[in-house]
Amino acid sequence: MELDELYQDIILDHYKNPHNFGEGEASCTNIELDNPVCGDHIKLMLVIDENDIIQDVKFTGSGCAISMASASMMTDEIQGKKVQDVREIIEDVLGAMRGEKQVDSLDEHGDLVALKGVIKFPVRVKCATLAWHAVKDGITKCEQEKNK
C-alpha cells in the first residue's frame, strides 16, 4: 500500500489549487454536508438552467486533501453537462467507491481516474465521496424546487 497511490499528483494538484473554489450565486438551495467522522465540511452552489444544464458550480469548505481534491474534480466534471448525465457519473463514482461497480468506469472521466487509488484505503472512501453525495443531494433538491 503505497502512499503515492492515494495522494496521486492529480489529487495533490487539485488540493493545493482547487478549481471552482469560492462563494457563488446558486439558482437553487445551497447544499451543505458534513462528514462527522473527520469534521470535513462542504458547501455547494449549483446553477442549473431551464434546460437542465449545469451552468455553474462553486464550492467552499474544509477537509482533507482527498475530500477537497475530489470536490474540485467533481466541479470540473459536471460543469456544462446535463443533469441526467451527471446523475450517471455520480453513480459511476459512488458505485466504484463502494466496490459495486468496475473502477475502470472512472477511466473515461479525466482526472477522476485518480480516485481509483482511494479504493485501496477503505477508511478514506468517505472523504472521497462527500462532494459526490453533496452534488447528488443538490441536484435532487433543485429538481424538487423546480417541480413545486
Added chain:
Amino acid sequence: MFDVNRVRADFPILEREIHGKPLVYLDNAATSQKPEAVIASMSDYYRRYNANIHRGVHTLAEEATAAYEQARRKVGRFINAYRPSEVIFVRNTTEAINLVAHSWGRKFVGPGDEVLLSEMEHHSNLIPWQLLAKQTGATLRFIPFSKSNGTLQIGHLENQINEKTRLISVTHMSNVFGTINPVRGLIQKAHERQIPVMLDGAQSVPHLPTDVQELDCDFLAFSGHKMCGPTGIGVLYGKEKFLEEMEPFQGGGEMIGSVWLEKATWNDLPHKFEAGTPNIAGAIGLGTAIDYLERIGMENITLYEQKLTTYALSKMREIADMRIFGLAPFRGGVISFYLGKIHPHDMAQFLDSRGIAVRAGHHCAQPLMRKLEIPATTRASFYFYNTFGEIDILIENLKKALEYFGYGT
C-alpha cells in the same frame, strides 16, 4: 531503575513492521499494547481452568472464582479502595459512567437539579448525563476551559455550584489536551457542600499513581485496555455508602438475593451491579496488567512519561507553523496538534506510511473542538514503552509531511 528497552521486550507487538518500517505506536490514549504476561494469563484461564464463577462447586469453578475475585482485590489495592467490594467490574469507562448516571442519577437527580461537568469531557462523560437530564428534567452546567492552554477555569467553580447541584463529574486527565485537572481541590470544594464527585479516570489511571482515599472521589471510572489490560473490562469504583443506596443497573443472574415471580431482592456489593456472566478472562487479564504495572512502578511510569512529553513538546514547538492544543503546566503524554494546513487525516495517513500510529479526528470531544474552532486534530499519545528515538522519528516525519503536502489550500 527503569529500562525502556527491557520493558519493550515484554510487548510482542512492538516487534512488528508497518509498511516496512518499525512500528512507532503513539496512539496510547486510544488503547495501550499488551505485554506477553497479560496475553498468557488470559490464555491460561481458557486452557486450564475455564468455568463459570460463583455458582459451581467443582474445582474449575472454584479456581475461576478465586482468580476473578483476586483480580478485584488487585484493582482495589491498585487504586487504594477502602475495600474490594467497592470495585465493580464493567465493560469500560463508558459503561461505568452510564451505570452511575442510571443507577445513582435516576434516584437522586430530579427536575430542576443540576449536574456539573466540564467543557473538555469525552462524549462518554457527556452523553450519559444528557440522557439523564432528558429523562429527569435536570440541567447540565459546564466548567469552561481556557482556549489558550487547555486548563479548566476552576475559578468559575463557585459560581457554578449551588444548592441545586447534585453531582460533579469531570475528567481527571483530558484525552485531547493532556491536562491533568486539579481534582483534589475541586473535590474538597464540592464536599464542603456535600456534593459527590465522579472522576473519569480513563486517561489518568493508566499513567498516574491513583489513590481514591487521598483523592476522596466518590466515584472513579476507568478502562482496562488503556493500561495494558484487555478490551471489554473496566472498573467503576464507588464509595460503599453510594453503591449501597443505588438501584441495580441491569437485572439478571448473579445480581439477585432471592427471587420470586413478582419480586426480587438484591445481592450484596459488588455483585448487585454485575448481572450475568462477567468478562472473567478480561478481569484476570486486567489483574495481570496491574501486577505488571506495579512491578515497573507507577511513579517510574509517570516520571519517564513526563520526560518523554517534555522532550516531544520542546521538539514539536521548534517546527514552524505548529499549533499545539493543551499547554497546561500539569499535563500527561497526550499531544494534540495541527501542523500548517495539513488536515489531521492526511497527517495520520502520511505518518502511517512511515510506520507511525497516531490518531486523527475529534477524539470524541466535538464540543471541545467547536470551542477551539477546529474540525479535528492529530494526536500523539505516549506510554512507558515509547522511546526518545521514537519521538525523533515522529519529529522528522512531521517535517517531511510539510514537504509532501506543501502548505495546502
